[in-house]
Amino acid sequence: MKPVVVLHASQLVTLAGPKRPRIGGEMSDLAVIRDGGMLVRDGKIDIAGPSKEIEKKARDAEIIDAGGRVVLPGFVDAHTHLIFGGNRLDDFERRAHGETYEQIAAAGGGIWSTVEKTRASSDADLFAQAKRRAHWFLKCGTTTVEAKSGYGLTVENELKILRVMRRLNQETPLEVVSTFLGAHAIPRGLRESDYIDLVIKEMLPRVASERLAEFCDVFCERGYFDIEQSRRILTVAKKLGFELRAHVDQLTNSGGAKLAAQLGAITADHLEKTDQEGIAALKSANVQPVLLPGSVYALGSTFYPRAREMIDAGLAVVLATDFNPGSSPSVSMPMMLSLACTHMKMSPAEAIAASTINAAYSLNRGDKIGSLEPGKLANFSIFDCEDYRELGYWFGFSQAHSVYVHGECVRSGGL
Numbered sequence: 001m002k003p004v005v006v007l008h009a010s011q012l013v014t015l016a017g018p019k020r021p022r023i024g025g026e027m028s029d030l031a032v033i034r035d036g037g038m039l040v041r042d043g044k045i046d047i048a049g050p051s052k053e054i055e056k057k058a059r060d061a062e063i064i065d066a067g068g069r070v071v072l073p074g075f076v077d078a079h080t081h082l083i084f085g086g087n088r089l090d091d092f093e094r095r096a097h098g099e100t101y102e103q104i105a106a107a108g109g110g111i112w113s114t115v116e117k118t119r120a121s122s123d124a125d126l127f128a129q130a131k132r133r134a135h136w137f138l139k140c141g142t143t144t145v146e147a148k149s150g151y152g153l154t155v156e157n158e159l160k161i162l163r164v165m166r167r168l169n170q171e172t173p174l175e176v177v178s179t180f181l182g183a184h185a186i187p188r189g190l191r192e193s194d195y196i197d198l199v200i201k202e203m204l205p206r207v208a209s210e211r212l213a214e215f216c217d218v219f220c221e222r223g224y225f226d227i228e229q230s231r232r233i234l235t236v237a238k239k240l241g242f243e244l245r246a247h248v249d250q251l252t253n254s255g256g257a258k259l260a261a262q263l264g265a266i267t268a269d270h271l272e273k274t275d276q277e278g279i280a281a282l283k284s285a286n287v288q289p290v291l292l293p294g295s296v297y298a299l300g301s302t303f304y305p306r307a308r309e310m311i312d313a314g315l316a317v318v319l320a321t322d323f324n325p326g327s328s329p330s331v332s333m334p335m336m337l338s339l340a341c342t343h344m345k346m347s348p349a350e351a352i353a354a355s356t357i358n359a360a361y362s363l364n365r366g367d368k369i370g371s372l373e374p375g376k377l378a379n380f381s382i383f384d385c386e387d388y389r390e391l392g393y394w395f396g397f398s399q400a401h402s403v404y405v406h407g408e409c410v411r412s413g414g415l
Protein backbone atom coordinates (compact mmCIF):
# COMPACT_ATOMS: atom_id res chain seq x y z
CA MET A 1 0.00 0.00 0.00
CA LYS A 2 1.38 3.40 -1.04
CA PRO A 3 2.05 5.81 1.85
CA VAL A 4 -0.42 8.67 2.17
CA VAL A 5 0.39 12.23 3.18
CA VAL A 6 -2.19 14.71 4.46
CA LEU A 7 -1.12 18.35 4.14
CA HIS A 8 -2.40 21.82 4.99
CA ALA A 9 -5.05 21.21 7.60
CA SER A 10 -5.97 24.64 8.99
CA GLN A 11 -6.09 22.76 12.29
CA LEU A 12 -4.92 19.18 12.71
CA VAL A 13 -6.83 18.34 15.90
CA THR A 14 -4.59 15.52 17.19
CA LEU A 15 -5.78 15.08 20.80
CA ALA A 16 -2.27 13.81 21.53
CA GLY A 17 -1.71 13.34 25.25
CA PRO A 18 -1.51 10.81 28.07
CA LYS A 19 -2.39 7.18 27.28
CA ARG A 20 -5.64 7.23 29.28
CA PRO A 21 -9.01 8.98 29.20
CA ARG A 22 -8.91 12.77 29.63
CA ILE A 23 -10.28 14.39 32.78
CA GLY A 24 -10.80 17.92 34.09
CA GLY A 25 -8.67 20.53 32.31
CA GLU A 26 -7.14 17.87 30.04
CA MET A 27 -10.45 17.74 28.15
CA SER A 28 -9.79 21.30 26.93
CA ASP A 29 -6.39 20.48 25.45
CA LEU A 30 -6.90 19.17 21.92
CA ALA A 31 -3.20 19.46 20.93
CA VAL A 32 -4.04 21.33 17.73
CA ILE A 33 -1.34 21.72 15.06
CA ARG A 34 -1.90 24.72 12.77
CA ASP A 35 -1.18 24.06 9.08
CA GLY A 36 -0.79 20.46 10.18
CA GLY A 37 -0.17 17.24 8.31
CA MET A 38 0.30 13.51 8.74
CA LEU A 39 2.20 10.70 7.11
CA VAL A 40 0.21 7.46 6.93
CA ARG A 41 1.78 4.06 6.25
CA ASP A 42 -0.11 0.76 6.04
CA GLY A 43 -3.26 2.38 7.36
CA LYS A 44 -1.57 3.75 10.47
CA ILE A 45 -0.29 7.19 11.41
CA ASP A 46 3.48 7.36 11.15
CA ILE A 47 4.04 11.03 11.98
CA ALA A 48 1.82 14.03 12.72
CA GLY A 49 3.27 17.55 12.65
CA PRO A 50 3.52 20.86 10.80
CA SER A 51 2.88 20.50 7.02
CA LYS A 52 6.37 21.83 6.22
CA GLU A 53 7.99 18.91 8.01
CA ILE A 54 5.57 16.30 6.71
CA GLU A 55 6.04 17.56 3.12
CA LYS A 56 9.73 16.62 3.27
CA LYS A 57 8.77 12.98 3.87
CA ALA A 58 6.16 12.96 1.09
CA ARG A 59 8.41 11.61 -1.73
CA ASP A 60 6.43 8.78 -3.37
CA ALA A 61 3.35 9.22 -1.19
CA GLU A 62 -0.17 9.91 -2.40
CA ILE A 63 -0.98 13.47 -1.35
CA ILE A 64 -4.26 14.56 0.20
CA ASP A 65 -4.46 18.34 0.33
CA ALA A 66 -6.81 19.27 3.19
CA GLY A 67 -6.96 22.74 1.63
CA GLY A 68 -7.09 24.74 4.84
CA ARG A 69 -9.87 22.63 6.38
CA VAL A 70 -10.09 21.10 9.87
CA VAL A 71 -8.88 17.50 10.27
CA LEU A 72 -10.19 15.49 13.22
CA PRO A 73 -9.95 11.87 14.40
CA GLY A 74 -13.00 9.86 13.32
CA PHE A 75 -15.77 10.27 15.88
CA VAL A 76 -16.29 7.27 18.19
CA ASP A 77 -19.98 6.85 19.02
CA ALA A 78 -20.02 4.78 22.22
CA HIS A 79 -23.79 4.25 22.57
CA THR A 80 -26.13 3.28 19.73
CA HIS A 81 -29.00 0.88 19.10
CA LEU A 82 -28.13 0.55 15.44
CA ILE A 83 -29.89 -2.68 14.52
CA PHE A 84 -33.69 -2.52 14.36
CA GLY A 85 -36.51 -3.09 11.92
CA GLY A 86 -38.56 -0.20 10.55
CA ASN A 87 -38.98 3.18 12.19
CA ARG A 88 -41.24 4.98 14.67
CA LEU A 89 -42.71 7.67 12.45
CA ASP A 90 -46.20 7.19 13.91
CA ASP A 91 -44.86 7.71 17.45
CA PHE A 92 -43.08 10.85 16.25
CA GLU A 93 -46.30 12.27 14.85
CA ARG A 94 -48.34 11.25 17.90
CA ARG A 95 -45.82 12.97 20.20
CA ALA A 96 -46.16 16.09 18.08
CA HIS A 97 -49.91 15.97 18.74
CA GLY A 98 -49.19 15.86 22.48
CA GLU A 99 -49.92 12.19 23.15
CA THR A 100 -48.18 10.60 26.14
CA TYR A 101 -45.88 7.59 26.11
CA GLU A 102 -48.69 5.45 27.55
CA GLN A 103 -51.16 6.57 24.86
CA ILE A 104 -48.60 5.88 22.15
CA ALA A 105 -47.85 2.39 23.53
CA ALA A 106 -51.61 1.65 23.78
CA ALA A 107 -51.99 2.65 20.13
CA GLY A 108 -49.42 0.01 19.13
CA GLY A 109 -46.28 2.16 19.22
CA GLY A 110 -43.33 2.29 21.61
CA ILE A 111 -40.46 -0.16 21.96
CA TRP A 112 -42.72 -3.17 21.44
CA SER A 113 -43.55 -2.09 17.89
CA THR A 114 -39.82 -2.06 17.09
CA VAL A 115 -39.40 -5.51 18.67
CA GLU A 116 -42.17 -6.86 16.41
CA LYS A 117 -40.68 -5.30 13.27
CA THR A 118 -37.19 -6.53 14.18
CA ARG A 119 -38.42 -10.08 14.80
CA ALA A 120 -40.28 -10.03 11.47
CA SER A 121 -37.16 -8.90 9.54
CA SER A 122 -34.98 -11.56 7.91
CA ASP A 123 -31.21 -11.46 8.45
CA ALA A 124 -30.77 -10.03 4.95
CA ASP A 125 -33.42 -7.37 5.44
CA LEU A 126 -32.04 -6.32 8.82
CA PHE A 127 -28.55 -6.16 7.33
CA ALA A 128 -29.72 -4.01 4.40
CA GLN A 129 -31.39 -1.52 6.75
CA ALA A 130 -28.32 -1.42 9.02
CA LYS A 131 -25.93 -0.98 6.09
CA ARG A 132 -27.78 2.11 4.94
CA ARG A 133 -27.48 3.56 8.45
CA ALA A 134 -23.79 2.67 8.66
CA HIS A 135 -23.23 5.01 5.71
CA TRP A 136 -25.17 7.76 7.48
CA PHE A 137 -22.70 7.50 10.37
CA LEU A 138 -19.72 7.66 8.01
CA LYS A 139 -21.26 10.68 6.26
CA CYS A 140 -21.20 12.57 9.57
CA GLY A 141 -17.57 11.69 10.32
CA THR A 142 -18.09 8.73 12.66
CA THR A 143 -15.76 5.77 12.02
CA THR A 144 -16.45 3.55 15.08
CA VAL A 145 -19.79 2.83 16.77
CA GLU A 146 -20.81 0.71 19.69
CA ALA A 147 -24.08 -1.09 18.89
CA LYS A 148 -26.48 -2.83 21.25
CA SER A 149 -28.89 -5.70 20.65
CA GLY A 150 -32.18 -5.54 22.54
CA TYR A 151 -34.99 -5.46 19.98
CA GLY A 152 -35.17 -9.25 19.68
CA LEU A 153 -35.86 -10.40 23.25
CA THR A 154 -35.80 -14.10 22.34
CA VAL A 155 -32.65 -16.21 22.13
CA GLU A 156 -32.76 -16.54 18.33
CA ASN A 157 -33.69 -12.93 17.65
CA GLU A 158 -31.01 -11.50 19.94
CA LEU A 159 -28.42 -13.74 18.26
CA LYS A 160 -29.73 -12.68 14.84
CA ILE A 161 -29.16 -9.00 15.72
CA LEU A 162 -25.64 -9.65 17.04
CA ARG A 163 -24.73 -11.60 13.88
CA VAL A 164 -25.94 -8.69 11.74
CA MET A 165 -23.60 -6.42 13.74
CA ARG A 166 -20.69 -8.77 13.12
CA ARG A 167 -21.42 -8.79 9.39
CA LEU A 168 -21.74 -4.99 9.35
CA ASN A 169 -18.31 -4.74 10.97
CA GLN A 170 -16.85 -7.09 8.35
CA GLU A 171 -18.55 -5.73 5.25
CA THR A 172 -18.63 -1.95 5.72
CA PRO A 173 -15.84 0.52 6.59
CA LEU A 174 -17.63 1.37 9.87
CA GLU A 175 -16.08 -0.37 12.88
CA VAL A 176 -18.86 -1.89 15.00
CA VAL A 177 -18.28 -2.87 18.65
CA SER A 178 -21.01 -5.19 19.93
CA THR A 179 -22.93 -5.05 23.20
CA PHE A 180 -25.53 -7.57 24.33
CA LEU A 181 -28.61 -5.81 25.72
CA GLY A 182 -31.06 -8.69 26.13
CA ALA A 183 -32.23 -6.91 29.29
CA HIS A 184 -33.72 -4.00 27.33
CA ALA A 185 -37.37 -4.71 28.22
CA ILE A 186 -39.55 -7.56 29.46
CA PRO A 187 -41.21 -9.08 26.39
CA ARG A 188 -45.00 -9.23 26.31
CA GLY A 189 -46.45 -12.50 27.51
CA LEU A 190 -43.55 -13.45 29.79
CA ARG A 191 -43.18 -13.13 33.55
CA GLU A 192 -40.29 -10.92 34.68
CA SER A 193 -38.55 -13.73 36.54
CA ASP A 194 -38.89 -16.13 33.59
CA TYR A 195 -37.38 -13.62 31.18
CA ILE A 196 -34.48 -12.81 33.50
CA ASP A 197 -33.78 -16.55 33.81
CA LEU A 198 -33.77 -16.78 30.02
CA VAL A 199 -31.26 -13.91 29.77
CA ILE A 200 -29.00 -15.41 32.42
CA LYS A 201 -29.22 -19.11 31.65
CA GLU A 202 -29.58 -19.17 27.86
CA MET A 203 -28.78 -15.86 26.18
CA LEU A 204 -25.61 -14.84 28.01
CA PRO A 205 -23.90 -18.27 27.70
CA ARG A 206 -24.76 -18.45 23.96
CA VAL A 207 -23.52 -14.92 23.26
CA ALA A 208 -20.33 -15.68 25.20
CA SER A 209 -19.63 -19.00 23.51
CA GLU A 210 -20.19 -17.55 20.03
CA ARG A 211 -18.12 -14.47 20.96
CA LEU A 212 -20.86 -12.20 19.63
CA ALA A 213 -20.37 -9.29 22.06
CA GLU A 214 -17.64 -7.68 24.16
CA PHE A 215 -19.98 -5.83 26.51
CA CYS A 216 -23.18 -6.52 28.41
CA ASP A 217 -25.66 -3.74 29.17
CA VAL A 218 -28.93 -3.54 31.16
CA PHE A 219 -31.78 -1.00 31.05
CA CYS A 220 -31.95 -0.28 34.78
CA GLU A 221 -35.14 1.76 35.19
CA ARG A 222 -38.54 1.67 36.85
CA GLY A 223 -40.80 -0.57 34.78
CA TYR A 224 -37.83 -2.28 33.11
CA PHE A 225 -35.14 -3.91 35.31
CA ASP A 226 -34.76 -2.77 38.91
CA ILE A 227 -31.48 -2.49 40.81
CA GLU A 228 -31.46 -6.07 42.11
CA GLN A 229 -32.48 -7.60 38.77
CA SER A 230 -29.83 -5.51 36.99
CA ARG A 231 -27.21 -6.53 39.55
CA ARG A 232 -28.05 -10.20 39.02
CA ILE A 233 -27.76 -10.02 35.24
CA LEU A 234 -24.58 -7.92 35.21
CA THR A 235 -22.89 -10.09 37.84
CA VAL A 236 -23.42 -13.22 35.74
CA ALA A 237 -22.24 -11.35 32.62
CA LYS A 238 -19.05 -10.31 34.37
CA LYS A 239 -18.33 -13.91 35.40
CA LEU A 240 -18.72 -14.94 31.75
CA GLY A 241 -16.07 -12.39 30.73
CA PHE A 242 -18.19 -9.47 29.49
CA GLU A 243 -17.22 -5.90 30.34
CA LEU A 244 -20.15 -3.91 31.66
CA ARG A 245 -22.12 -0.85 30.52
CA ALA A 246 -25.49 0.17 31.97
CA HIS A 247 -28.44 2.45 31.16
CA VAL A 248 -29.04 4.18 34.50
CA ASP A 249 -30.90 7.09 36.10
CA GLN A 250 -32.53 8.20 32.84
CA LEU A 251 -36.10 8.76 34.06
CA THR A 252 -35.68 8.28 37.82
CA ASN A 253 -32.76 8.50 40.23
CA SER A 254 -32.86 4.89 41.32
CA GLY A 255 -29.26 4.47 42.44
CA GLY A 256 -28.13 3.08 39.09
CA ALA A 257 -24.90 5.11 39.08
CA LYS A 258 -23.96 3.54 42.41
CA LEU A 259 -24.71 0.08 41.04
CA ALA A 260 -22.43 0.72 38.03
CA ALA A 261 -19.68 1.78 40.41
CA GLN A 262 -20.13 -1.24 42.70
CA LEU A 263 -19.90 -3.64 39.76
CA GLY A 264 -16.88 -1.93 38.19
CA ALA A 265 -18.72 -1.10 34.96
CA ILE A 266 -16.70 0.69 32.30
CA THR A 267 -19.55 3.12 31.61
CA ALA A 268 -22.77 4.37 33.14
CA ASP A 269 -24.99 5.80 30.42
CA HIS A 270 -27.74 8.49 30.40
CA LEU A 271 -27.50 9.83 34.01
CA GLU A 272 -30.07 12.60 33.43
CA LYS A 273 -31.31 12.17 37.02
CA THR A 274 -28.00 11.32 38.72
CA ASP A 275 -27.27 13.52 41.74
CA GLN A 276 -24.08 14.56 43.53
CA GLU A 277 -23.92 11.28 45.40
CA GLY A 278 -24.14 9.30 42.17
CA ILE A 279 -21.40 11.44 40.64
CA ALA A 280 -19.15 10.74 43.64
CA ALA A 281 -19.83 7.00 43.31
CA LEU A 282 -18.86 7.06 39.63
CA LYS A 283 -15.63 8.87 40.52
CA SER A 284 -14.77 6.37 43.25
CA ALA A 285 -14.70 3.56 40.67
CA ASN A 286 -13.58 5.63 37.65
CA VAL A 287 -16.71 4.74 35.71
CA GLN A 288 -17.00 6.81 32.52
CA PRO A 289 -20.32 8.69 32.15
CA VAL A 290 -21.79 8.41 28.64
CA LEU A 291 -24.07 11.40 28.10
CA LEU A 292 -26.80 11.26 25.47
CA PRO A 293 -28.26 14.71 24.77
CA GLY A 294 -29.94 13.54 21.55
CA SER A 295 -32.58 11.57 23.46
CA VAL A 296 -33.30 14.49 25.80
CA TYR A 297 -33.77 16.74 22.78
CA ALA A 298 -35.84 14.33 20.69
CA LEU A 299 -38.23 13.57 23.56
CA GLY A 300 -38.79 17.29 23.96
CA SER A 301 -37.37 17.32 27.48
CA THR A 302 -35.04 19.94 28.95
CA PHE A 303 -33.59 17.70 31.67
CA TYR A 304 -30.01 17.34 30.46
CA PRO A 305 -27.39 15.49 32.56
CA ARG A 306 -25.08 17.50 34.80
CA ALA A 307 -22.03 17.47 32.53
CA ARG A 308 -20.29 20.44 34.18
CA GLU A 309 -20.42 18.86 37.63
CA MET A 310 -19.17 15.58 36.20
CA ILE A 311 -16.20 17.23 34.49
CA ASP A 312 -15.43 19.26 37.61
CA ALA A 313 -15.54 16.04 39.66
CA GLY A 314 -12.83 14.58 37.41
CA LEU A 315 -14.94 12.12 35.42
CA ALA A 316 -13.83 11.19 31.89
CA VAL A 317 -17.07 12.24 30.21
CA VAL A 318 -18.17 10.65 26.90
CA LEU A 319 -20.75 11.99 24.44
CA ALA A 320 -22.76 9.67 22.19
CA THR A 321 -25.86 9.78 19.97
CA ASP A 322 -27.97 6.99 21.55
CA PHE A 323 -29.10 6.42 17.95
CA ASN A 324 -32.39 4.49 18.11
CA PRO A 325 -35.77 4.69 16.38
CA GLY A 326 -37.77 5.86 19.40
CA SER A 327 -35.98 8.49 21.44
CA SER A 328 -32.94 9.55 19.38
CA PRO A 329 -33.18 9.07 15.63
CA SER A 330 -29.89 10.83 14.88
CA VAL A 331 -26.49 9.50 13.83
CA SER A 332 -24.91 12.95 13.91
CA MET A 333 -22.09 13.48 16.38
CA PRO A 334 -21.78 17.15 15.31
CA MET A 335 -25.42 17.59 16.40
CA MET A 336 -24.44 16.14 19.81
CA LEU A 337 -21.57 18.65 20.01
CA SER A 338 -24.09 21.43 19.42
CA LEU A 339 -26.43 20.13 22.14
CA ALA A 340 -23.55 19.59 24.58
CA CYS A 341 -22.31 23.17 24.17
CA THR A 342 -25.75 24.81 24.08
CA HIS A 343 -27.62 22.84 26.75
CA MET A 344 -24.94 21.17 28.88
CA LYS A 345 -22.45 24.04 28.91
CA MET A 346 -19.54 21.93 27.77
CA SER A 347 -16.91 23.85 25.83
CA PRO A 348 -16.41 22.96 22.14
CA ALA A 349 -13.03 21.41 23.04
CA GLU A 350 -14.48 19.31 25.88
CA ALA A 351 -17.25 18.07 23.59
CA ILE A 352 -14.70 16.93 21.01
CA ALA A 353 -12.53 15.14 23.60
CA ALA A 354 -15.70 13.43 24.87
CA SER A 355 -16.66 12.17 21.40
CA THR A 356 -13.22 10.96 20.31
CA ILE A 357 -10.47 9.98 22.75
CA ASN A 358 -12.66 9.45 25.84
CA ALA A 359 -15.20 7.49 23.82
CA ALA A 360 -12.39 5.31 22.42
CA TYR A 361 -11.21 4.45 25.95
CA SER A 362 -14.77 3.63 27.00
CA LEU A 363 -14.74 0.93 24.27
CA ASN A 364 -11.30 -0.40 25.30
CA ARG A 365 -9.83 0.99 22.10
CA GLY A 366 -7.93 4.00 23.43
CA ASP A 367 -4.65 2.52 22.20
CA LYS A 368 -5.88 2.27 18.59
CA ILE A 369 -8.31 5.11 17.82
CA GLY A 370 -9.62 8.42 19.17
CA SER A 371 -6.58 10.60 18.47
CA LEU A 372 -4.16 11.31 15.61
CA GLU A 373 -0.92 10.00 17.11
CA PRO A 374 1.85 7.81 15.71
CA GLY A 375 0.92 4.12 15.82
CA LYS A 376 -2.83 4.69 15.80
CA LEU A 377 -5.17 3.81 12.94
CA ALA A 378 -5.50 6.53 10.30
CA ASN A 379 -9.24 7.02 10.90
CA PHE A 380 -9.94 10.70 10.34
CA SER A 381 -12.31 13.21 8.76
CA ILE A 382 -11.77 16.45 6.90
CA PHE A 383 -14.45 19.03 7.67
CA ASP A 384 -15.44 21.97 5.49
CA CYS A 385 -14.49 24.60 8.06
CA GLU A 386 -11.36 26.29 9.40
CA ASP A 387 -11.91 26.16 13.16
CA TYR A 388 -12.95 23.07 15.17
CA ARG A 389 -15.47 25.19 17.08
CA GLU A 390 -17.51 25.46 13.89
CA LEU A 391 -18.46 21.78 14.20
CA GLY A 392 -20.95 22.41 16.99
CA TYR A 393 -21.70 25.99 16.00
CA TRP A 394 -23.26 25.39 12.57
CA PHE A 395 -25.85 22.81 13.47
CA GLY A 396 -28.27 20.50 11.75
CA PHE A 397 -26.16 19.45 8.76
CA SER A 398 -22.95 17.56 8.18
CA GLN A 399 -19.85 19.57 7.34
CA ALA A 400 -17.83 16.43 6.64
CA HIS A 401 -15.87 16.92 3.42
CA SER A 402 -14.27 13.47 3.31
CA VAL A 403 -13.82 10.54 5.69
CA TYR A 404 -10.94 8.07 5.90
CA VAL A 405 -10.69 4.65 7.53
CA HIS A 406 -7.27 2.95 7.77
CA GLY A 407 -5.95 5.73 5.49
CA GLU A 408 -8.46 4.98 2.72
CA CYS A 409 -11.15 7.39 1.62
CA VAL A 410 -14.57 5.88 2.38
CA ARG A 411 -16.67 8.94 1.81
CA SER A 412 -16.15 12.17 -0.13
CA GLY A 413 -18.16 14.89 -1.72
CA GLY A 414 -18.34 17.66 0.82
CA LEU A 415 -21.21 20.09 1.07
Ligand SMILES: [Zn+2]
Pocket residue numbers: 079080081247322
Ligand atom coordinates in the same frame (compact mmCIF):
# COMPACT_ATOMS: atom_id res chain seq x y z
ZN1 LIG B 1 -29.60 3.57 24.90
